Amino acid sequence: MLGTMSTTATESRIVLVTGGNRGIGRAIAEEFVAQGYRVAVTARSGTGPEGTLTVTADVTDATSIDAAFTEVEAKLGPVEVVVANAGITRDMLLMRMSDEDFTDVLNTNLSGAFRVVKRASKGMMKARFGRVILVSSVVGLLGSAGQVNYSASKSGLIGLARSLTRELGSRGITTNVVAPGFIETDMTAALATEQQDTYLKQIPANRFAQPAEVAKAITWLASDDAGYISGAVIPVDGGLGMGH
Numbered sequence: 001m002l003g004t005m006s007t008t009a010t011e012s013r014i015v016l017v018t019g020g021n022r023g024i025g026r027a028i029a030e031e032f033v034a035q036g037y038r039v040a041v042t043a044r045s046g047t048g049p050e051g052t053l054t055v056t057a058d059v060t061d062a063t064s065i066d067a068a069f070t071e072v073e074a075k076l077g078p079v080e081v082v083v084a085n086a087g088i089t090r091d092m093l094l095m096r097m098s099d100e101d102f103t104d105v106l107n108t109n110l111s112g113a114f115r116v117v118k119r120a121s122k123g124m125m126k127a128r129f130g131r132v133i134l135v136s137s138v139v140g141l142l143g144s145a146g147q148v149n150y151s152a153s154k155s156g157l158i159g160l161a162r163s164l165t166r167e168l169g170s171r172g173i174t175t176n177v178v179a180p181g182f183i184e185t186d187m188t189a190a191l192a193t194e195q196q197d198t199y200l201k202q203i204p205a206n207r208f209a210q211p212a213e214v215a216k217a218i219t220w221l222a223s224d225d226a227g228y229i230s231g232a233v234i235p236v237d238g239g240l241g242m243g244h
């Protein structure tokens with residue numbers, strides 16, 4: 001069932017979150033639902049949280065993205081807030097990283113966001129309103145040994161957001177980046193305990209974060225209160241990336 005809590009124009013806006021079936025994307029969808037937005041999520045498998053419309057899409061495939069948007073438009077209406085969250089890692093030291101490991105990560109994390117944002121921009125330009133939010137990572141700024149593919153993809157999102165801000169800023173569309181640090185999801189659970197300990201020592205907050213903490217920053221960027229914020233990179237990292 002779709003959320004019915006909407007009370008104001010802002011709260012009933014239509015949101016699409018990619019990769020909303022688990023992890024950070026799921027928490028983002030849950031927070032939007034809790035705030036009364038009408039929420040659709042894309043999933044390759046499984047479904048989004050209660051109160052969301054789940055549509056099948058793979059961000060590596062423009063046709064499937066187009067079909068997902070068309071379905072959301074038919075069932076909910078034009079997408080006003082888009083969160084490009086879907087992402088993968090294929091960690092490996094440079095010398096052993098295959099072309100495929102590099103291009104797969106770029107194709108999902110960076111080109112995937114491009115495909116989603118391009119499709120979303122159609123409706124947003126027409127409406128002269130839009131909120132584009134890209135989920136990057138602290139390593140897009142800090143770099144990370146073993147992640148040249150992932151960190152390059154996440155830095156790329158910043159260039160994408162800032163260029164889009166220059167292209168579409170005058171149409172009532174803001175584009176921002178959220179750069180999470182270490183968030184407890186399947187992605188980080190896959191890291192070795194020693195790697196997790198090394199990260200923990202570098203985090204001033206001295207703890208990892210929950211997906212809901214990222215979601216709060218994202219819903220705020222989608223709100224009317226954040227209407228004059230564009231091209232920004234908002235860290236949610238307990239201080240891990242300070243100075244960048």
Ligand code: NDP
Pocket residue numbers: 018019020021022023024025042043044045057058059060085086087088108135136137138179180181182183184185186187188
């Ligand atoms: P998870 O691995 O828990 O979830 C990844 C999500 O992305 C899943 O919903 C997955 O769908 C989806 N996805 C992956 N590839 C595709 C694809 N080709 N098409 C559509 N959906 C896809 O990761 P997190 O929740 O941890 O990460 C979410 C985002 O946050 C990512 O962009 C990640 O890089 C970023 N991030 C995460 C951090 C962390 O510490 N966890 C830190 C900084 C950034 P499916 O279930 O079908 O595989």
